[in-house]
Amino acid sequence: MPRRRSRDHHHVYVVLLSERVWNEPAFRRANPDHDILKPCVYVGMTGLDPDLRFDRHMAGVQANRFVLKYGERLMPELYEAYNPMPYRAAVEMEVELAIGLREAGYGVWQA
Incomplete structure (x- = not known):
């Protein structure tokens, strides 16, 4: 296993969004080919642990509006x-x- 360098501490993460996000016009416009059998998600990146970043979204700290809601x-x-x-x-x-x-x-939102 390669040794991890100290600067290798960034992460991508994916948040499952409630299907209710489909009621948001901006989300629908961004996903014209969404397969209704697939979930809606938010994709982000962070220098934090993804669990901590998700908690911060949910607490309204530098939160994406779709993740918060x-x-x-x-x-x-x-x-x-x-x-x-x-x-x-x-x-x-x-x-x-x-x-x-x-x-x-x-259905994807990525800011």
């Missing part, structure tokens, strides 16, 4: 394999993960 839980099965990583890699992986999930039919 509709966040249910983290979905580590969709992101754990990628973490941790350097900042630049996390920035890129956030976008790539969001695109991949959207192409797979998920």
Whole structure:
């Protein structure tokens, strides 16, 4: 196993959103090809542990509005394999993960 460098502390994460988020016009516009059998999610990146970042969203600290209002839980099965990583890699992986999930039919919000 490669040795982890101290700067490799960034993470991507995915939050399951309540299906009620579909009632938000901006979310619907961002996901015209959403497969209703797939969940709606938020994809983010952080220098914190994803559990702590989710707790901060839910407490309203630097929170995404959809996570604050509709966040249910983290979905580590969709992101754990990628973490941790350097900042630049996390920035890129956030976008790539969001695109991949959207192409797979998920409803995705990524800010």
